[in-house]
Amino acid sequence: MTRIRQGYIARRRRAKIRLFASSFRGAHSRLTRTIIQQRIRALVSSHRDRDRQKRDFRRLWITRINAVIRESGVSYSYSRFIHNLYKRQLLLNRKILAQIAIFNRNCLYMISNEIIK
């Protein structure tokens, strides 16, 4: 059998992986074997966190809505607000309510007044 040198094959493969980890800190963007490991960890984290993202954002929105709702009224809270929302058959979800709370707070007050009645 003729002898075949490896040539550039491994280098090209590792260059792609290195590009992926080019913004990592310290040895994690410089040493090849470390780069391979860190790339795996990064991709696994992103896959797992894409599912967590949905949970995290919902928590954030709930916190924000809670903060704004508690300002209007003595013992008014997020839980009562959502209960009233369902009783009045509104379909707005927490993402939209949190956005409204930031961008047009009067609108949220109007909604909560409308619901309380």
Added chain:
Amino acid sequence: MASCSATSALSLCSLLKLNCRVSPAHKNFPFLPLSVSRKRILSPPSLSFSFKKNPRIAPPRFSESEAPVIEVEAGPVPESEPAQIVETSSEVPKREEVFAVVMIGSRQYIVFPGRFIYTQRLKGANVDDKIILNKVLLVGTKTSTHIGKPVVPNAAVHAVVEEQVLDKKVTVFKYKKKKKYRRNIGHRQPITRIRITGITGYQDSPAVTLDSL
């Protein structure tokens, strides 16, 4: 274009007649309840692409120009004109400061006239199709809001499909350590970019204003 005239025929029909039933040729447009998702309408690709679920009675009101309203109310109008006027009036720079919350594909979006949003791929919609979104949950202006219970009656958001595109690639990497299991899968979700042209039909519904706070 045949589909364009069918579109405007639909819209005209709804504007001029009460309880307009779409002609039996468009058999997949029954009087659908509001809670039905948009997927129902999308099956026959040959039909017109105006996604009007319930043909509405109220004429569209464009604050940009009064010409369309007058012409439509006058009655016999060449059918292609309202569609064209819709397009040109949305190019006028002055915009109403309204926003709406619209539900598309069971997701809710805050929508401003003139801006675009990315939604899940709308099957059967081609580029430059005009779309009317009927599930409007809230319409707000600077001083008042129209809250829908659950939907603002007669409100509609007009939009134009800009492009049907694939989202950025997401690498789905599955890995189990010490078990020699790894899978590398790339995924591009098909999405549609929609530009919102106008929000109409909300003036009649009861509004909550700042004074009542």
